[in-house]
Amino acid sequence: xxxxxxxxxxxxxxxxxxxxxxxxxxxxxxxxxxxxxxxxxxxxxxxxxxxxxxxxxxxxxxxxxxxxxxxxxxxxxxxxxxxxxxxxxxxxxxxxxxxxxxxxxxxxxxxxxxxxxxxxxxxxxxxxxxxxxxxxxxxxxxxxxxxxxxxxxxxxxxxxxxxxxxxxxxxxxxxxxxxxxxxxxxxxxxxxxxxxxxxxxxxxxxxxxxxxxxxxxxxxxxxxxxxxxxxxxxxxxxxxxxxxxxxxxxxxxxxxxxxxxxxxxxxxxxxxxxxxxxxxxxxxxxxxxxxxxxxxxxxxxxxxxxxxxxxxxxxxxxxxxxxxxxxxxxxxxxxxxxxxxxxxxxxx
Amino acid sequence: xxxxxxxxxxxxxxxxxxxxxxxxxxxxxxxxxxxxxxxxxxxxxxxxxxxxxxxxxxxxxxxxxxxxxxxxxxxxxxxxxxxxxxxxxxxxxxxxxxxxxxxxxxxxxxxxxxxxxxxxxxxxxxxxxxxxxxxxxxxxxxxxxxxxxxxxxxxxxxxxxxxxxxxxxxxxxxxxxxxxxxxxxxxxxxxxxxxxxxxxxxxxxxxxxxxxxxxxxxxxxxxxxxxxxxxxxxxxxxxxxxxxxxxxxxxxxxxxxxxxxxxxxxxxxxxxxxxxxxxxxxxxxxxxxxxxxxxxxxxxxxxxxxxxxxxxxxxxxxxxxxxxxxxxxxxxxxxxxxxxxxxxxxxx
Numbered sequence: 001x002x003x004x005x006x007x008x009x010x011x012x013x014x015x016x017x018x019x020x021x022x023x024x025x026x027x028x029x030x031x032x033x034x035x036x037x038x039x040x041x042x043x044x045x046x047x048x049x050x051x052x053x054x055x056x057x058x059x060x061x062x063x064x065x066x067x068x069x070x071x072x073x074x075x076x077x078x079x080x081x082x083x084x085x086x087x088x089x090x091x092x093x094x095x096x097x098x099x100x101x102x103x104x105x106x107x108x109x110x111x112x113x114x115x116x117x118x119x120x121x122x123x124x125x126x127x128x129x130x131x132x133x134x135x136x137x138x139x140x141x142x143x144x145x146x147x148x149x150x151x152x153x154x155x156x157x158x159x160x161x162x163x164x165x166x167x168x169x170x171x172x173x174x175x176x177x178x179x180x181x182x183x184x185x186x187x188x189x190x191x192x193x194x195x196x197x198x199x200x201x202x203x204x205x206x207x208x209x210x211x212x213x214x215x216x217x218x219x220x221x222x223x224x225x226x227x228x229x230x231x232x233x234x235x236x237x238x239x240x241x242x243x244x245x246x247x248x249x250x251x252x253x254x255x256x257x258x259x260x261x262x263x264x265x266x267x268x269x270x271x272x273x274x275x276x277x278x279x280x281x282x283x284x285x286x287x288x289x290x291x292x293x294x295x296x297x298x299x300x301x302x303x304x305x306x307x308x309x310x311x312x313x314x315x316x317x318x319x320x321x322x323x324x325x326x327x328x329x330x331x332x333x334x335x336x337x338x339x340x341x342x343x344x345x346x347x348x
Numbered sequence: 349x350x351x352x353x354x355x356x357x358x359x360x361x362x363x364x365x366x367x368x369x370x371x372x373x374x375x376x377x378x379x380x381x382x383x384x385x386x387x388x389x390x391x392x393x394x395x396x397x398x399x400x401x402x403x404x405x406x407x408x409x410x411x412x413x414x415x416x417x418x419x420x421x422x423x424x425x426x427x428x429x430x431x432x433x434x435x436x437x438x439x440x441x442x443x444x445x446x447x448x449x450x451x452x453x454x455x456x457x458x459x460x461x462x463x464x465x466x467x468x469x470x471x472x473x474x475x476x477x478x479x480x481x482x483x484x485x486x487x488x489x490x491x492x493x494x495x496x497x498x499x500x501x502x503x504x505x506x507x508x509x510x511x512x513x514x515x516x517x518x519x520x521x522x523x524x525x526x527x528x529x530x531x532x533x534x535x536x537x538x539x540x541x542x543x544x545x546x547x548x549x550x551x552x553x554x555x556x557x558x559x560x561x562x563x564x565x566x567x568x569x570x571x572x573x574x575x576x577x578x579x580x581x582x583x584x585x586x587x588x589x590x591x592x593x594x595x596x597x598x599x600x601x602x603x604x605x606x607x608x609x610x611x612x613x614x615x616x617x618x619x620x621x622x623x624x625x626x627x628x629x630x631x632x633x634x635x636x637x638x639x640x641x642x643x644x645x646x647x648x649x650x651x652x653x654x655x656x657x658x659x660x661x662x663x664x665x666x667x668x669x670x671x672x673x674x675x676x677x678x679x680x681x682x683x684x685x686x687x688x689x690x691x692x693x694x695x696x
Binding site for chain 2: 002049097100105191315318
């Protein structure tokens with residue numbers, strides 16, 4: 001197995017990002033930071049149409065926050081949890097931009113960033129978008145909402161939210177933005193599929209933690225150690241999976257304890273919100289990255305960040321057929337650099 | 349909208365490919381050309397496990413046909429039609445290789461080739477895999493098999509099959525193979541989402557033809573014309589979609605009539621096989637490319653080939669909610685070059 005992370009061939013920067021979220025998310029700790037919060041229906045008559053609408057809104061808002069126009073995008077990478085990724089295809093069909101569908105379950109946000117980085121030599125500008133919606137996920141993966149099914153404490157709560165990210169390989173695009181720092185994708189490492197035999201669909205954290213562990217181990221074998229980072233965000237292992245990951249890391253790099261945070265535990269106040277083990281869904285890490293992590297990096301509050309997106313690659317039928325849950329974790333190393341420095345580097 | 353196709357930064361060659369197919373496909377015109385044909389169950393107790401098994405078999409066979417080992421692969425790109433792409437994640441979890449999930453419905457085979465090409469500067473070797481299965485698709489998208497639902501003449505028949513492709517950026521890997529010609533990815537063009545208002549899930553060809561038209565028009569505006577190619581394979585518009593595409597092309601490039609073929613009309617003898625408008629599914633173009641097109645190119649029978657993978661980006665719920673069908677077509681330009689020439693170019 002090859003171990004080297006991939007480094008973008010052309011520097012690639014996050015030009016802008018935007019987050020759209022629902023009611024429960026608005027009541028959480030990041031409530032005031034989302035670009036737009038809706039009533040979960042987003043003006044549509046079905047949950048599926050509402051989720052698609054969130055993706056459209058998120059990308060539109062990201063474009064509005066940047067100086068870029070839709071016609072300047074070379075590509076959109078997008079995916080989501082709904083069967084055949086329809087939130088992406090229906091939500092983004094209004095954009096006349098080449099489109100590549102991706103699927104990494106809840107790791108899709110990280111996979112989109114990774115794709116943007118690895119395509120950088122071919123691109124000037126691109127976007128990645130993802131979403132999830134509590135109501136579309138419940139009826140697809142679990143029970144009709146009206147059924148009022150009980151959830152065990154290890155279950156996670158699917159975030160109603162969408163995050164869109166715009167990337168540019170020309171930092172000149174950011175020259176007139178009012179940011180002191182810009183966020184660069186330093187390197188990336190795609191995950192391997194890991195299946196440690198967990199078959200409980202109400203304990204995805206336990207299924208995904210070994211995948212996060214695998215990717216982090218491979219990454220730290222190749223370069224860096226946990227203490228090189230201001231923060232390591234997994235998204236979204238939740239309370240249960242997060243503690244399993246920290247335990248798994250005991251044998252190799254204990255210092256992760258000091259810098260680890262999980263997007264599923266950031267988006268909700270886990271104690272007060274009745275979300276059990278925390279948030280999940282493609283939208284979970286997407287809104288945390290777009291509304292919290294990247295803005296902090298753009299203020300220079302965090303310099304080096306690892307974002308390890310985790311996903312459980314199962315469906316309901318596989319669970320019904322008594323299969324275990326294969327998982328994956330894609331890693332993205334983000335670095336905040338002073339805009340002035342990036343502009344100087346570009347000229348030289 | 350930017351119009352330029354992407355050219356791989358490092359030359360990238362198809363090192364090997366393999367096809368696995370079912371009973372009905374074995375009875376078709378390509379029956380003798382598949383690397384392995386099974387009884388549709390492939391030794392498993394559910395259709396979903398059988399489809400996953402096909403992906404595992406296809407990639408294993410491709411590796412066997414090449415000089416490459418699993419550990420030499422930098423990445424696998426894979427996706428399929430089943431909810432949350434489980435044929436890929438369950439089928440390929442035995443391979444300890446970084447994995448990126450992709451989704452383009454029936455265009456996934458082309459999307460995988462496109463990804464390999466665009467990642468070429470980062471890679472030495474990689475793979476793409478996809479599959480479909482008549483029985484998994486029927487129960488997921490249409491009716492339980494036992495119900496015996498009627499199909500209108502425009503309906504297509506989901507191919508039971510999987511295709512795996514290995515790529516190398518070092519033609520030296522092919523030095524000792526017994527091929528006179530090797531297949532190179534010359535350039536690629538990702539599709540835009542196109543929705544012309546078709547809402548009949550039994551007429552996917554009509555929904556997808558405008559997407560193929562859109563991508564071909566953009567490609568021919570940027571470079572080339574239809575007559576530059578020995579063959580233009582769409583996969584999989586079927587009889588109905590194929591004829592709509594040729595009609596749409598009348599206004600721009602009539603010469604496509606002479607070179608156009610559709611993977612859905614190649615895999616079955618459409619007149620005799622009761623498949624109505626022909627084959628479909630991610631596996632359709634995958635097995636046609638792996639068992640027919642690429643072998644022909646490796647014999648020097650075809651020099652320049654366009655492969656335009658088409659996909660309908662809907663799901664059953666969207667159709668039930670009376671939504672129309674967004675579609676996409678990803679284009680891959682393959683070129684057959686004499687192995688001796690490629691080796692000489694490498695040395696210079």
